[in-house]
Amino acid sequence: MEQSNTKPHLVLLSAPAHLMPVIELGKRLVSCQDVKVTIFVASFVQSAAAESRMVRSALTTKLFDVIHLPPADVSNLVAPGDQGIPSLSAAVRVVRPAFQAAISALETPPTALIVHVFAIECLRIADELKIPKYVFVSTNAWFLALIMYTPVLDKEVKGEYVDKKEPFALPGCSPIRAEDLPDPMLFRTKANYHEYLKIGMEIPKADGILVNTWEELQPKTLASLRDGNLLGSVAKAPVFPIGPINSEGSAALRIELFDWLDKQPTDSVLYISFGSMGGLSLEQMTELARGLELSQQRFIWVVRPPTQKSGGGSGPKVGNASDDMSSYLPEGFISRTRDRGQVVPQWAPQVEILSHPSCGGFFTHCGWNSAIECITNGLPMIAWPLYAEQRMNATLLTEELGIAVRSQTLPSTGVVGRDEIGKMVRKIFVDDAGRQMRARVKEMKLGAETAWSKSGSSYNALAEMVKHCQKCL
Known part of the structure; x- marks a missing residue:
């Protein structure tokens, strides 16, 4: 896609029910890096009104455009016992054509695409637009390490994970006990697991990964994600710890x-x-x-x-x-x-x-x-x-x-x-x-x-990500 000479234009896509971290990331990009941001909102039919209220309460100033995609009805696409990630993935698949049309029609061509990790179904739209693509993981680096290593565990571990007595080793990270595994890993025959596994396989295909933590909070895990002899051999894409990304609330709110x-x-x-x-x-x-x-x-x-x-x-x-x-x-x-x-x-x-x-x-x-x-x-x-x-x-x-x-x-x-x-x-x-x-x-x-002060680790990581996406064009 032909780029203009104006400031970088980053397009963000939220997964259903995960809007607030994406909104807060958009605020950081605009306020700290002086880029243009457009946020697309994917939602379920049942929660579209709630998502709209969240946008209105979050955007006290007009920092960027927020575009609501047609709410997805997944009632006939997901079995009653397969809620969770299967519902999110189904919703993103439903809205993908509308998102693809909307992003292609933007007046200012996008410089890069950033998708929430549970909207990863839309990541490859960036390839068709010939722009860099990034994944935003709104939880911590240990979870990121596990989900990217799950395709390896899927081949190595026989039977159900929850039946294993020994913790599962993550190279360079703290091991994880069976009782601490995320819900999608509890039953390998369920759709939840297969969608979770697919996400773990897709994340490394991004040009970069943004994660909601900061260097000083999880130094060991972040180091393992960058080490080519440890988890870096699975991660491959550069990891940008840009946390904490969280809402500051409203000082004016009194009850x-x-x-x-x-x-x-x-x-x-x-x-x-x-x-x-x-x-x-x-x-x-x-x-x-x-x-x-x-x-x-x-x-x-x-x-x-x-x-x-x-x-x-x-x-x-x-x-x-x-x-x-x-x-x-x-x-x-x-x-x-x-x-x-x-x-x-x-x-x-x-x-x-x-x-x-x-x-x-x-x-x-x-x-x-x-x-x-x-x-x-x-x-x-x-x-x-x-x-x-x-x-x-x-x-x-x-x-x-x-x-x-x-x-x-x-x-x-x-x-x-x-x-x-x-x-x-x-x-x-x-x-x-x-x-x-x-x-x-x-x-x-x-x-x-300190991480978000000027020259702090997260401030610098976000600046590096913006420079990285411009180099990747």
Whole structure:
């Protein structure tokens, strides 16, 4: 495609339900590298309205164009038991013709194409346009290493991964235990696994890989991805760590909850949220409520209706919308904890709460976006992984980075009791171990700020990526 002499024009494509990291990447490209950006939004029919609301709330200034592709209806393309990555891949296949037509019709020809990792089906459109192509992995480098090494494991490992006792070796990286594997790797006969494997085979075909971490946070894993004798032999394409990419929230947002937060001591409040799709059973909600009472610590708990009566949490699930919490929280819980806790139905402004001086910790499902928001605010975590790659993230946060605690029982497979929950809460707020975690994560917060300062590692990596795409033309 013929290029104009104007500034580089980068086209970004979000996968359904993964819009926010792509929006934030677009903001960094415009503000730090002075490039033109156009973002295309792929969505499901069911979530198109929600995606539109996210765009409106994210774009407080007109930094770039956002173009909505026709929402994809995959109801007849994916079996009921094959949700997850198969749904994402099917949606991207449906919108591909519309995306190809729209990108070809842009008034300013694109310099490069950047696709979210779950929209990788559209990566090769760049070949037809004769422009460089990049993949944006919105989670961490350890996950990137695993998904790219999965085609090797697929040939070496016999039988189901979950039946293996020994951890799986990733050259130059921390090994991964079977119980920490992402959901798509749990059953090799499922469509989820085959789509996941396909992504691992496609990523190395990109001209470059952007990953939502920073040099100082995961130096060992990033080094292995660049070493031709280790994972670099699989990765091949240059890796650009350009994190942390996360929302800064809105300083202007104020709700009644913040009047209560303003009155609490610094670093004293635990924020509890399991993401937009994280569900708990009624039994587990009861144990969590009792554990919070036992801990005697301040808290804000974003509560959604239970997904089932008993057993451990599983996901992704969404409970029925309801603001009436009296039917599923222990009798009298709200009144007994009113002096030190706030129970919020359905939703709360997470970014703004985590950045408030009174917030001192995060009880989290370990989605990578939430983990980054916690690190960049210098907060220790209670890791409560439920689905996707969250068990990997929990292990990274607890064992490698040392900034989180987690339960002995996996919340995705069993019920964690009130005594253990109370002890975990007190550990990060009262015990010496919690003070040590808090000191470590505050150092990481400073490291994240340095990474995005001028001449910082992530600032430079993004500049190198822009130069790289111009050289590849």
